[in-house]
Amino acid sequence: MERTRIPSLNWLRVFEAAARTESFARAAVELSMSAPAVSQQVKALEAHLGAELFTRHAHAVRLTEAGRAYLPSVQMSLVSLETSTAGLFGRGREERLYVQAVHIFAQGVLAPLYSDFTTRHPGIKLVLTTGNAVGDFTHAFSDLKIIFGAPSAFGPAHDRLIGETLYPVARPEIAASIRTPADLLSHPLLEVATHRAGWPHVFESLRILGAGARFLMVDSTVMAAALAGQGAGVALARAPASDPIMAAQGLVPCLPGVGVMGLEYYHLVYPDPGTLRRPARAFRAWLMERMRTFDGPGAQV
Known part of the structure; x- marks a missing residue:
């Protein structure tokens, strides 16, 4: 046999x-x-x-x-198995919840709020993973996904969370040399290839021509911040999600008061509200509550 x-x-x-x-x-x-x-x-x-x-x-x-x-x-x-056991025989000491989020949101938004969630829901063990490319989210299991951009490619149901405001940042000595928008063109500009809204969008909003701009292409805002922190050029902050990341790299605004609204939003994506497990429903309710009072562009009010 x-x-x-x-x-x-x-x-x-x-x-x-x-x-x-x-x-x-x-x-x-x-x-x-x-x-x-x-x-x-x-x-x-x-x-x-x-x-x-x-x-x-x-x-x-x-x-x-x-x-x-x-x-x-x-x-x-x-x-x-965990869900079936809890449903038939009562809940165990904790239930595991798998959440996958784009790196910048996980680091800049979820990490600072992590202790608030775990304090409110001590019976839920949050397993947080990150991704950046589309393939990271389409070939991995999770109860909930937090993505940036078009949500329909990742799941049939979604909630809009927050948007972003773009503004140039650099090391203090570089930022001090940039007094007008046109001065940006004198420095290498770190551009995130995967975003719809980048330097061309900022140039259009500031009404300057981008001719002669020197772009250094990277795959994420986290990498752009790391390079800008080493003096490699000027990056674009994507507030509020990028605020802790930019601060950690010692970056400051190049043109204080200048901010350009982005074109896309962060979304919480899931299969269907009716099929969400109890810990996923709790996380969704908690996150939507926090985003309603989150001090950032596009936050729900």
Whole structure:
């Protein structure tokens, strides 16, 4: 009789924690195990499946293609089992909630508000992951997604959160040399390739020609801020989500009082309100409440 291909539940729990934290040591702490025990459990799962799920490095592990493809199904199965158990036999000490957000929103908005959510909902363990490219969100499991731009590509239901205001920022010595909008053209301009609203949109709003502008293309506002913090050029702040990031890099406005409204918004995306699990409903209600009072452009009032 052919043996079942369904792995041990404990193996799957260990695999999920190791994959999410990208560390056997961090997974061990989370699961109250030793790192060697985590490694042993992962090896047992790999032997059972006949495939390597991780590539091992000195201080971290990385998912293989097979591991990356397997992770969403494992997470979905664990959540389904957790939900069924809580519904039939009462709630456990905590319920896990998976939220995926674009990096700038996670770092600039959710991180400062994290303790507020966990204080209000101590029975929910928030698992927050980030992404930047479209593929990061279309091939990963999550209860809720927070994306920037057109929400319909990521789910059938969505809530609009906040917008953004663009303004140029740089290191203080560079910002001090920029007295008029035209002075911006004397410096390399860090442009995020994935945004509809960038330097051309700012030039149009400020009524200056962009001819002769020197663009340095990057893939995210976080990277633009990091380079601007090293004096590589002038970046565009995307307030309010980018406020903590810009401050951490020591960047200041180049033209105080200048701000240009962006063209897109952040959205909370999910399959359908009626199918949301209890922790997802709680997070949605909490986030919408916080965004109504959030001091930023496009916030709901």
